[in-house]
Amino acid sequence: MEHLAEQLSSIKASFILLGPELVLSTGIVVLVILGLIKKIQKTTLTAMSALTFVVAIAVSLALSRSMAQESAALFGGMLRRDSFSSYLGLLIDISGLLTVAMTWRRQQLQRALSEYYALLITITLGAHLLVMSVNLLMVFLSLEMVSLSSYVLAGFAFSRKGTEGSMKYFLFGSVSSAAMLYGFSLLYGLTGTLDFSLGEFTRPLIDHPSPLFFIAAFLGLAGFLYKMAAAPLHPWAPDVYEAAPMPVIAFFAVVPKLAGLGVLTRFTLALYAYGQSSFDWQFVLSLVAMLSLTVGNFSALWQKNAKRLMGYSSIAQSGFLLVGVAAFVPQGIHYMLFYASAYVVMNFLVFLYLQYFESLGCTTLESFAGSGKILVWPAVFLLVGFVALTGLPPTGGFTGKLFIFSSLWDAYQLSGKGVLLWLMVFGLLNTVVSLFYYLRIPFYAFVRSGEINAKPNYLTFENLLGLILVLGVLYLFFNPGLLMGWINKINFVL
C-alpha cells in the first residue's frame, strides 16, 4: 500500500510538470467538440487554436521559471523536462502560433477546419513529447503521433495532388518507422534497457562493441532522419511540399524537423557516450549532413515551382542544423539552437509571403515576374527572408551559420578529424550554391518585367506580421547576444 501511494504521488508531481502538454491536449479535445457544432464560425475555431498555443507558451514559460532543479524525470523516467526540451518546446509552440496566423488568412478556403487545427495541435503535442523522451518506447509512440497526424494533414488540400503527396509521405514514413522499430528492438536486446539516458544503456555498448549494435543504432537513426527530411531519407519532402497547403508546409518545415533534431541530439550523444564509443558517430552524422546539404541545394537549382524549391531548401537546412550536432561540442548544440530559432523566424517570413503571392496566382518562379514593382513591400520582405535563408548579412541567418561553422572549426581543432574539415568546406560551398536558387524569386520579382494582377496595398495583415518577422531576423543579426545569453543558460545534460 505504501508503495502504491508513493507511485501515485510521483505521478501527480509529474502531471504538474507536464503543464504545456496538458494545455495542448485540452485544446485538441475542445477543437474536436467545437467542430461538431454545425453553425460554428471559422474565426472561432482559429481563435480557439491560437488561444491554445498562447496558453501553452505562457504555461511553459512559467514552468521553466519556477522549476526548482535543472532537469526533472517524469513518470518514472519515461520523459525528461530540462532546459533543452523546454526551449525546443517553446520554439515549436511559437511555430504553431505562426501557422495558425497564416491559416487565418485562408480559412475560408480550408475544408474541415476544426480537424485541421486539431491535427496541427496533435503534431505539436507529439513534438513536445518527442523532445522530452529519453525512453525508446516513448520515442516510438511520440514519433508515431507526429507521423500519423502528418500523413493526414499532408492531404488537407483535398485535391488529387494532395492525396498523392499524402500517400507518398505515408509509404516512406511507415517503412522508415518500421525500420527504426526493428533497430530499437535490437538495441533493447543488446543493452537490456529502454532508457537511453542511463549508464546501463551505454556501458554494454562501450564494453562489447559489435557490428550488430552499429546496424541497430543506424536503423534507429533512420526514423529521426526521415522526420527531419535529411538525406538519404528525404525523397518525400519535395512531393509533400508541392501538394500540401502553404501553412501546413511552413509547419512541416519547422516542427517535425525540430522535434526530430531534438531527439536525434539526445540519442546520438547517448550512443557516442562522450567519445568513448568505438564507432565514430561524428563521422556518420557529418556524412549525413554533407549529403543533405549537397542533395538539397543542387536539386533545388533546377526547380520551377516555388513550393517544390522550398522542399529542397528544407532538406539543405536540415543539413545545416545537423552540422551543429555533428560538432559534438556543447557549444555546437547551443549554436544549433540559435540557428533553429533564426530558422523558425525566416522560414515563416518566406512562407507567409509565398502564401500571399500564391493567393495572387504566383506559383511558378516565372509568374513572380514584375511583382516587385507593384507589390513593393511584400517583395522586399520576401527578399529579406531569402537572404536570411541563404545566410548573408545583415540577417539572423548569417549569424546562425557563422556560429555553427565556428563551433565546427573548434571541434576540428580539438579532434583533428579530417571529415570535419570536409564538412566545413562542403557547408561553405553549399552556401554559395544556395545563393543561386534562393535569389531567383527576388530576381524575377525585381529585374524581369511582367504583368501581375494586383493593386498595391500596404496595410494588410501579411505586411504587419511580415514586418515583425523581418525586424526579428534583423535583430538576431544586430544583437544576437540577448538570445544567445538565454540559450547559453541551457545546460545540456543527458
Added chain:
Amino acid sequence: MNVPVHHFLYLGAFLFSVGLVVVISKRNTILVLLGLELMLNASNLNLVAFNRLHPGNLQGQMFAIFVIVVAVCEAAVGLAIVLRIYREYQTSVPDDVNELNL
C-alpha cells in the same frame, strides 16, 4: 520445451526481410501495407524474445503491446489514404499515381 532465444531472432530477421522485400517489390498499396505489418511484427517478436534474456521487468512485452496498438492505427490511416487515392485515381498502384513531377 525450451527453444533457445536465437531461434526467435532468426525468425524475426527473416520476417523483417520478407516484409521489406514485399514492400519494395509489390506494386499494390494494400500488399505494401501487408509487408509493413510483417516488418512491425518482426520487431514484436524480437522484443518479446529479448525480454526473456532480461528477466526482472516486462519492458519488452509492454513495448510489443504498444506496437500492436500503433500498428492498428497506422493500418487505419493507411487504408483511409488508399481509399482516397482510389476515389481520385481509380487505382491503388502507387506507380500509376504520379502527377507530382520529379
